[in-house]
Amino acid sequence: MDNVFTVSIDGPMALDGNLTLERTGTEPLHTTETVYLCRCGHSGTKPFCDGSHAREGFGDPGEVAGTSPGCDESETALHVTVRPNGPLLVKGNFAIKDASGSVRWEGTKTALCRCGHSENKPFCDGAHRAANFEAE
Numbered sequence: 001m002d003n004v005f006t007v008s009i010d011g012p013m014a015l016d017g018n019l020t021l022e023r024t025g026t027e028p029l030h031t032t033e034t035v036y037l038c039r040c041g042h043s044g045t046k047p048f049c050d051g052s053h054a055r056e057g058f059g060d061p062g063e064v065a066g067t068s069p070g071c072d073e074s075e076t077a078l079h080v081t082v083r084p085n086g087p088l089l090v091k092g093n094f095a096i097k098d099a100s101g102s103v104r105w106e107g108t109k110t111a112l113c114r115c116g117h118s119e120n121k122p123f124c125d126g127a128h129r130a131a132n133f134e135a136e
């Protein structure tokens with residue numbers, strides 16, 4: 001698997017792969033280098049981690065639950081869209097590893113929490129709305 005998110009305990013999510021990241025008001029970022037994505041909602045450089053999770057006391061066991069839908073072998077590139085005040089929408093073939101490094105989920109499409117409030121991290125459960133998450 002070329003595209004892999006790895007969740008950390010009490011911290012960000014590392015993303016390795018062939019990535020295009022889009023967000024409103026900026027040029028798309030194309031990279032094959034590892035990027036670290038904020039999960040606590042407090043970074044000053046969203047969607048990237050700036051270490052704020054430690055100062056804010058973000059707590060998460062780094063687990064990944066849920067049913068894995070499986071991949072489509074025709075897709076290789078990964079496309080991440082940063083939703084304004086919402087999750088990261090991810091499309092492409094990708095895997096999600098838990099903090100132990102074990103692959104727990106494989107699929108082609110999901111929404112990942114970046115506000116820190118989901119009860120089903122690393123996935124978005126819509127809690128950003130009730131939390132009035134303001135990313136921008």
Ligand code: FES
Pocket residue numbers: 086087088112113114115116117118123124125126127128129
């Ligand atoms: S972005 Fe956190 S619950 Fe949706």
